[in-house]
Amino acid sequence: MRMTLYHGEPNGPSLTVLATLFAKEVQAELVRIDLESGQRHTLPCAQEPLVAMSVEGEGAVLVVAGEAMTDSVFIACYLDDVGPGAALRPADPYGRWETMHWCRQMTERTAPAAAYLGCWAHPPKADAALLERIGSVDLRARWQQIAAGKFSADHLTDSRTKIHQATEKIEARLDGRQWLMGRFSIADIETYAWLAGMVRLVPAAFAAKPRTTAWLERVRTSPAVAQALALSRTGEPAASWSVGPEINRWG
Amino acid sequence: MLCNTYKMTVGPMHSVTLYHWEPNANSGKPMLALMEKGVAFESHYLDLLKFDQHQPDYLAINPQGTIPAMLHGERVLTESTAIMEYVNEEFPGPRLMPEDPRDRWRVRWWMKLMDQWLGPSFSMIGWKVFVGPAVSSRDPGELQAAIERIPLPERRVAWRKAIYGQFTEEELKESQRRVALGIRMLEQELANRPWLASNQYSLADINGFNLAYALPLSQPALSNDELTPNILRWLRAIYARPATKACWALGRTNLVKRVTVLEQPHSGGGG
Numbered sequence: 001m002r003m004t005l006y007h008g009e010p011n012g013p014s015l016t017v018l019a020t021l022f023a024k025e026v027q028a029e030l031v032r033i034d035l036e037s038g039q040r041h042t043l044p045c046a047q048e049p050l051v052a053m054s055v056e057g058e059g060a061v062l063v064v065a066g067e068a069m070t071d072s073v074f075i076a077c078y079l080d081d082v083g084p085g086a087a088l089r090p091a092d093p094y095g096r097w098e099t100m101h102w103c104r105q106m107t108e109r110t111a112p113a114a115a116y117l118g119c120w121a122h123p124p125k126a127d128a129a130l131l132e133r134i135g136s137v138d139l140r141a142r143w144q145q146i147a148a149g150k151f152s153a154d155h156l157t158d159s160r161t162k163i164h165q166a167t168e169k170i171e172a173r174l175d176g177r178q179w180l181m182g183r184f185s186i187a188d189i190e191t192y193a194w195l196a197g198m199v200r201l202v203p204a205a206f207a208a209k210p211r212t213t214a215w216l217e218r219v220r221t222s223p224a225v226a227q228a229l230a231l232s233r234t235g236e237p238a239a240s241w242s243v244g245p246e247i248n249r250w251g
Numbered sequence: 252m253l254c255n256t257y258k259m260t261v262g263p264m265h266s267v268t269l270y271h272w273e274p275n276a277n278s279g280k281p282m283l284a285l286m287e288k289g290v291a292f293e294s295h296y297l298d299l300l301k302f303d304q305h306q307p308d309y310l311a312i313n314p315q316g317t318i319p320a321m322l323h324g325e326r327v328l329t330e331s332t333a334i335m336e337y338v339n340e341e342f343p344g345p346r347l348m349p350e351d352p353r354d355r356w357r358v359r360w361w362m363k364l365m366d367q368w369l370g371p372s373f374s375m376i377g378w379k380v381f382v383g384p385a386v387s388s389r390d391p392g393e394l395q396a397a398i399e400r401i402p403l404p405e406r407r408v409a410w411r412k413a414i415y416g417q418f419t420e421e422e423l424k425e426s427q428r429r430v431a432l433g434i435r436m437l438e439q440e441l442a443n444r445p446w447l448a449s450n451q452y453s454l455a456d457i458n459g460f461n462l463a464y465a466l467p468l469s470q471p472a473l474s475n476d477e478l479t480p481n482i483l484r485w486l487r488a489i490y491a492r493p494a495t496k497a498c499w500a501l502g503r504t505n506l507v508k509r510v511t512v513l514e515q516p517h518s519g520g521g522g
């Protein structure tokens with residue numbers, strides 16, 4: 001089946017999808033887009049509802065047989081289903097529940113925090129004409145806040161707390177484990193993809209966490225992740241950010 | 252490995268207990284999935300309006316103090332959407348995920364939109380008009396103490412706003428905008444195929460029904476037989492399923508009585 005993957009620098013959602021693609025040995029045409037300048041919104045599929053309204057914000061888009069797919073964890077599940085490479089989710093239902101539960105916490109609590117802090121430290125820049133094209137009103141509003149340099153002190157503090165909570169959870173989970181789900185999985189890739197850039201921005205969250213530190217290195221040097229990271233054009237993929245999921249407005 | 256020891260102590264034959272509130276929103280998702288699979292379970296009704304979910308005996312099961320939670324043998328499972336996938340994979344019975352991997356992606360995409368974008372907007376409006384008023388007349392000191400016992404800071408904020416009527420105009424307007432857009436998106440998608448995310452009944456429909464069953468009643472100007480015939484067709488088809496009937500029988504409040512419009516056949520011809 002013909003596939004095209006539109007992706008940005010190997011960080012965040014782009015890293016998840018690229019690393020999964022390589023781990024699963026799936027063939028796809030790779031097309032680089034500049035997520036940090038909003039280039040995703042110039043793709044022919046940009047206004048399709050399942051692209052425009054992706055909860056993840058600016059992420060990779062995989063086009064398969066004419067259908068444009070978004071949301072890195074679910075694209076990863078798809079690739080896990082179709083690719084010949086080693087399975088990236090446990091085979092038993094309980095292990096699969098743990099994986100989906102872990103990724104949900106990651107995308108709902110950690111990803112918005114990481115993207116907020118990432119954009120604060122490395123602001124993406126889209127020009128006014130491009131902002132006009134953004135189909136989702138709330139995603140456009142997040143872009144406009146960033147363009148105006150408006151970062152709330154409360155959100156920044158809360159985001160740092162969320163990164164601390166994530167690394168505490170990882171440190172506890174890695175007690176007796178090399179990988180979050182026992183074997184290398186989508187959970188490792190997704191978690192690394194959001195947290196790699198936080199080591200520099202929230203160093204205290206990683207201090208005195210030897211298991212987390214060793215695991216980060218293990219993921220970084222795992223073949224599929226290393227192959228994805230090698231696609232970086234800036235040499236510093238973890239410093240490349242675009243607008244992410246919104247910070248929970250309800251609870 | 253840990254999984255294997257679990258395997259020996261837990262299997263499809265072990266008992267299932269579900270802690271839930273009304274067959275509605277997040278509680279209703281695993282309830283309806285279990286009913287569709289034909290899995291017998293012990294029902295533990297927690298009264299959300301009495302803050303049962305923040306009591307120590309429940310916090311021992313789910314420290315986050317949110318509903319639902321499911322016990323299967325010794326396993327404790329939370330997160331309603333992930334629980335549904337577990338229920339589907341662990342137990343025999345009709346398959347609630349499509350075979351095609353791309354269809355499965357679409358099921359998950361829609362569930363996420365409903366769980367994390369559309370659902371919270373429905374909830375905000377529902378908490379303002381229903382949950383807040385249902386508890387706000389209680390003893391102020393008691394309410395204060397109840398709020399302080401809530402483990403998740405985000406949930407504490409939501410309860411405070413609901414009880415003291417503190418949702419801002421701006422956030423309510425944004426929620427209403429999302430509800431209106433979500434209705435249009437659902438209508439458009441359901442015009443493409445019989446069910447929400449694929450050509451077979453799936454977890455996306457179970458999820459969507461629990462979110463949207465009251466739409467014709469709560470948003471009559473936006474969702475009705477004329478404007479959203481496909482949403483009404485879809486809700487009626489799910490409402491007519493025996494599993495939905497069995498699930499609805501577990502409800503205790505007026506929430507489950509709000510669906511009479513779904514008992515009527517389509518009023519505008521067609522299907």
Ligand SMILES: N[C@@H](CCC(=O)N[C@@H](CS)C(=O)NCC(=O)O)C(=O)O
Pocket residue numbers: 251275276277278299304316317318319329330331332401406
């Ligand atoms: N993501 C969780 C959310 C659970 C949740 O927030 N449930 C609501 C009821 S629908 C709740 O427990 N609210 C109780 C409270 O806020 O005290 C899931 O899907 O299970």
